[in-house]
Amino acid sequence: MSLTPDADNTATPDEGLSWELIYPKTTTAIFSLAVSNxxxxxxxxxGNIFIMVIISKWSNISSGAAFMFSLALADFLSGFYDGFVDELLPLLGxxxxxxxxxxxxxxxxxxRLTTIASFWITALFSVDKCFAVIFPYRYRVWGKPKVCxxxxxxxxxxxxxxTVPDLFVLGVDNEYSGMCHAVKFDILSRYLYFELRTPIIILFGAGLPTATVVICALVTLIKIRLDQRKRSDQSGTSKQRNSPRARLDAEITRQMIVVCFLFGVIMVTSSAIIRVNHGSEPKTAGDEAKYTLLDRINSVLTSMINAANFYLYLIFGKKFRNDFKRLFQKQNGE
Incomplete structure (x- = not known):
């Protein structure tokens, strides 16, 4: 991405002005992204509070439902920080x-801790339901909330x-931008932080959970299709498959597949941004504007991941939708 000062602004990055003054249109775009976030x-x-309330009322839950609760908590923590601490407070000064x-x-x-935790719990959710579909009998034994x-x-x-290296390297860059960046390299060298740690963060913080989610969702979907073909000629276990627990697990599996595919699409885009944004230090006003713009775009993408699950559960989960309605029916009845 190449940024150039606006035509009506004669200032240059070398005149000591902040990038907000040099790139006013970029500043406006960043403000709009912050409000959207x-x-x-x-x-x-x-939505994540509703998820936790609804699941807390379920009885005899599997590890899949427990992972839904855990993911909602992680998404809540990540969304709260990204939306209110990282975006709303700066908008208020x-x-x-x-x-x-x-x-x-x-x-x-x-x-970073809450964001990456959300990614990995999504991955574990996909692994859980993949195991449930491939090994249904073992899952009834092992698929307990304590696993989650x-x-x-x-x-x-x-x-x-x-993410603990951030505690020793990051600080406010008082010499140039006044922004929060990697500025202390007495414990960890620049090479280790930028050249080695960045690929590790991308691989373990984004690449592996994304690959896990996509692979498990595909395997689960294929196995479901194969089982549906077999069931068309078999009915011996219909009673077991129609039990309340089995129906709930099947619904959670459908929800997981949708959540995982949306997660995969967003994460591919987000990983590309992370690779560009955290692979080097901002050294000019243009670099700072570019860094901040990409960071805000990435924050919006992360917020989409954190916010989408509740609405996907409503669309693709009949029991979840009915339980959500009952929350308000009880309140109205009281």
Missing amino acids: VILSSMGCA LSLDLVNSSLCAICTFMN VVATLTVYILNAAL
Whole structure:
């Protein structure tokens, strides 16, 4: 992406002006993206709260339903930070990550931790339902909520280890831009942070969960198609397949497939942005404008991932939709 100062602005990046003054149209675009992100995040936070409330009322749930709850919590945390801490507060004139270098490092660490955790829990959700479809009898034994609890805790611990370098490298760049960037290299060198860590973040934080989600969704879809053909000539296990638990698992599987394919499409785009944006240091006003614009685009994409699940569940889940309606029917009845 190439940015040039607006024609009606005679200032150049060398005159010491901030990039907001040099690129006013880019600043306007970034503002619009920030407002969109706040709206998406608000919708996502509300939707994820509804998901957790609805699933908490289910009885005899499988690990798949538990992963839906865990994913809703991760999406809520990620959406809350991206939409309110990272976008709304700056729109109101307060940027926590620019208060000092410590908050810069902590805020960025929490942002990446919650975002990557959301990606990996989506991947685990897809693995869970893939296992359920391929090994249905074993899944009835092993598909328990405690599996989700252990897997979720493991995800957060590993992701914390992956993102902990941010705590030692990031700070407010007081010499040039005043922005939150990698500025301290006394513990971790520039080469290790930019040349080695960036590919690792892309691979483990985006590439692997995306590949896992897409592969599991495809395998699950193919297995479902094959099973449907076999069932057309068999009816011996119809009673078992028509049990409430079996119907709920089948509904969750459909929801997972839709969620995973949307996740895959968005993540391919997001990964490309991450590769461009975090592979080098912003050194000029144009670099800073480009970095901020791409970062806001990526935030909107992440917010779409965090916000979409609730609405997909409503569209593709009959039980979920009915349970959502009952929430308001009970309130009206009271």
